[in-house]
Amino acid sequence: MSKNALIDKLVTLVKPIVSGLNYELYHLEFVKEGNENYLRxxxxxxTGGISLEDCEKVSRAVSEMLDVEDPIVEAYYLEVSSPGIDRTLYTEEHLQKYVQSKILVKLSGLLDGKKKYEGELIAFDSEELKINSEGHEVSIPRSKVSSVNLRGEL
Known part of the structure; x- marks a missing residue:
């Protein structure tokens, strides 16, 4: 099974469990680090933040399902956590939720001599992100974006 197919299957299996416990499945990844595999x-x-107890509750429920369904053939570690205050914005829904929030955009190449921009997300579409950076509106082509992170403030 391809990695994308595995991720799709895992999302299909995990999302109802997470939703049933009244949480949102923010993101799921299956990665190899060194010789170890991680399902994150x-x-x-x-409302409110994610506590250690929240993570434990989801971890137990997901672990039970994974033991039964057994979708991953290789050994792996299961990690459940909050996306964090400086969370990566992966989807259109994530971007929409954080319009008018401060973000950090990292680029795959230079744009006007810079590899990253920080500012308030003003708008976005399939072609570009628009941010207010240091009082100037900057349009960043989505094709140049390598990651977008929320710049959380406590």
Whole structure:
């Protein structure tokens, strides 16, 4: 099974469990680091932060399902956590939720001599992100974006 197919299957299996516990499946990834495989599940909720108890509850429920369904053939570690205050914005829904929030955009190449921009997300579409950076509106082509992170403030 391809990695993308595995991720799709895992999302299909994990999302109802996470939703059933009243959390949002923010992101899921299956990565190899060194000789170890990790299934990382990031959860969120509408109000308040994610606690250690929240992560434990989701981890137990997902672990039970994975033991039964057994979709991953190789050995792996299961990690459940919050996406964090400086969370990566992966989807259109994530971007929409954080319009008018401060973000950090890292680029795959230079744009006007810079590899990263920080500012308030004003708008976005399939072609570009528009941010207010140091009082100037900057249009960043989506094709140059390598990652977008929320710049959380406590």
């Amino acid at each position: 599940i990031y959860i969120d909720k509408e």
